[in-house]
Structures are given as structure tokens and as C-alpha cells.
């Protein structure tokens with residue numbers, strides 16, 4: 621089965637191709653030369669659908685998109701849907717991490733969760749899948765793998781941050797991994813009945 625994954629983020633597209641495995645051929649937006657898609661909704665579901673709908677409207681193919689947010693309890697769920705631009709428009713992953721460490725300095729409640737919503741448009745119909753992982757924001761960075769907030773997020777029940785884990789270990793428990801597993805089960809079922 622072939623899909624366009626509506627992302628320019630190569631970290632995400634590598635994670636997703638590894639989770640879906642060889643039965644699925646995934647192309648990202650860089651590979652098809654698609655420009656940046658606006659993300660103007662105020663929910664993860666809204667943004668995921670906006671990206672998938674753009675691709676469907678312009679390329680008329682089966683496609684999916686994800687939107688992910690880091691929700692920090694002591695910050696009333698911020699940065700959430702604004703996680704990419706937390707430190708300002710055009711900021712880097714490192715800018716976001718440093719801003720989070722600064723805003724959380726001295727805060728004792730470190731609870732946070734990552735949440736991913738996937739919007740799939742298949743044969744013109746829309747479907748949604750969600751995954752989340754609970755954890756803690758650390759007081760300093762650990763590890764160099766992964767991307768985004770991975771060096772300061774330690775999932776509950778684990779001693780390492782996402783940035784200290786192999787990508788397969790992260791995928792097995794992560795927000796995106798869990799949402800993608802649901803998508804995969806859904807697609808596997810369709811695949812087996814075709």
C-alpha cells in the first residue's frame with residue numbers, strides 16, 4: 621500500500637517508516653516537493669486533518685498526517701499544539717528545550733505527556749488515531765538521539781530520556797509509536813481483506 625505522510629520532518633518520517641514496515645511505501649512531503657502546509661488550527665486533531673486534507677486535495681492520494689504536542693501539567697497543558705513554536709516563530713529544537721528548562725526552573729510538579737493525533741484520509745474517508753505517553757520534564761538535558769524535546773523528556777517507568785533510547789525502544793512506547801500502531805492495525809486489516 622502506498623501513502624503520502626504529510627510531514628517535512630525527516631525524524632518523524634523515519635520513525636513512521638520503521639513502524640509501518642516493508643508492506644507500506646511511504647513518501648514524505650520533501651520527496652514529492654510539496655511546500656510547507658499551514659497549521660492554523662488550535663487542536664492537534666485540527667492540525668493533523670489540515671495537513672492530510674491539503675495533500676488529499678492537491679495530490680488525490682491516500683495520505684495521513686500527525687500533529688504532536690508536549691503538554692506540561694504545571695504549565696496548564698502548554699506548549700501543547702504550539703510545541704513547535706514555543707520559543708517563537710522559526711525557533712530551533714534547542715531554543716524550545718532551553719525555554720522549557722528555564723520556565724520549569726524551580727517547579728516541583730514535573731509531570732508532562734506527549735500526545736499525537738494522526739489523521740488518515742483513505743479512499744476519501746477520514747479516520748483518527750491517538751497515542752500518548754506520560755512522563756517527566758528533567759532539569760537538564762540527557763542524550764543526543766531523537767529530536768525536539770526528547771533530551772528532557774523521561775517516560776514514566778524508564779530511567780532514560782527518549783534521547784538516550786534507540787529509535788526502536790522509543791517507538792515501542794512513544795506517543796507517535798502508539799498512534800502509529802493503531803493506524804497499522806487498521807491498515808493491516810484492510811490489507812488482509814483485499
Ligand code: ITT
Nearest residue numbers: 626627628629686687688689703704767768769770
Ligand atoms: P510537520 O508539521 O512537518 O509534521 P513538525 O516538526 O512541525 O513537523 P509537529 O507539529 O507534529 O511537527 O510537532 C511539534 C513539535 O513537537 C516539534 O517541532 C517538536 O519540537 C515536538 N515533537 C514532536 N514529536 C516529538 C517527539 O517524538 N519527540 C520530541 N519532540 C517532539
